Amino acid sequence: MTSDVDARPVTIVTGGGRGIGRAIAERLAAEGHDLVLTYRERRDEAEAVADGCRGAGARVELLQLDLADLDRAAEIVPEAVRLFGRVTGLVNNAGITGLIGPFLDASIEESESVFRINVLAPMVLCRAAIAHMSTDRGGEGGSIVNISSGAATHGAPHTYIPYAASKAALNTMSMGLAKEFGSAGVRVNTVSPGTTRTGIHAAAGRPNAPDERAGNIPMRRPGEPHEIAGAVAYLLSDDASYTSGADILIAGGK
Template identity: 50%
Template sequence: MTGVTRAEGATRPVTVVTGGGRGIGAATALRLSRAGHDVGIGYERDAEAAQRTAAAVRDAGGRAVTFRLDVSDEDQVDALFTEVRERLGPVTGAVCNAGVTGPLGRFTETPASVMRRVTEVNVLGTLLCARRALLEMSTAHGGAGGAIVAVSSCAATLGSPGEYVHYAATKAAVDAMTVGLAKEYGPEGVRVNSVQPGSVLTDMHAAMGDPDRAWRKAEVTPLRRPGEPREVADAIAWLLSDEASFTSGAVLRVSGGL
């Protein structure tokens, strides 16, 4: 559900999940399908992974479409939402999950090209996806309301010194966006929240250059373990649900206590 009460016999919620082929995005797509959603899965490169996620959604009783895009490209974001609306129905929710980090390293050794790409995907991409979702859902634009969840990171408040300060800065921007949009579009029927995962067992760590990073981070995590993607997905599903109907502008930390 999306925070909008649905009468018996109403159509299923339709939620767009970017970065939906793997990791937290894939776990979220599956979790939402189990909660009765149909899911539009945006992905950047790995078509096979996206198709596996779509198959899992269908096995769980949902409908799914996959769409390849770069979320920092406005036209491609528009095409994703149009495809989902035309094939699954009006969009009632969005999970802005697509994100990149670049290699781990000290800030002074991080190339400007890496900073630029991380900012384009994590900040501009999230803004573009949120804007198109609002145009789909806001009652001022003819929508029926809905909910957006942005996937941030504990890095937004921890700063991630020696690893990826530039990434932490982009996630702080995501949280600022969350609070602002919640205030601006709450009166138009759209709730906006974010989640801040801690260290989670995904392949993002290998992409950064440190496959064992999640386990190393467990040493300083109060629960003494990394998170599982499904644990973040559960939090996202709750924020999209009617159980969270009075929750908007929240930044929910899912971090094992970090």
């Protein structure tokens, strides 16, 4: 007999300790998911998110790691399976932009780091998740949501072209995975936020970027993390059972 605990979805959220990742974790916990949250630093913030999600009834495990270490990234799905017995969802949320500025000021070394974290780490995680979820391999199916960016469609000139290119690569990978593994019960989609009020801008050297860009957004304001989380929750839900290969743009009309 399957218990209520065994029937709960188990979802991995990378970068789940703050920003959009935190909002996604909190929304999924409220909707009945158990969670594996990864974070790189700021354990106190990650613990606060985990405690809040536990208060909503979720079982939560935290994994501290740097996704630039691809060998460590490859261990996340197996570790989640060991902890919970299965994984039904994956949200590749963690990412970096590199410094905001002109293309010629961006070093190749920095761009390599952007692609390593924004493309190669999600690729590693998707490989492990699909191998576990695929009905062709004895799995029960599942859903993957890759957090992309509106920048993937306009290139982000004068801002962060390497970041935009990495997110375009993520979109292409997601589209290909959706087509290759749809028959094996694995849905793959992307959510593409526009400018959103998170700490990623401060890390890129422009903490006021969301408000600075507000005048160029049709809704005249940046997004908030919880406005991204709703789309992710939908794509992981049974309501999206026939949705795969989609990209939901959440950018205030831009």
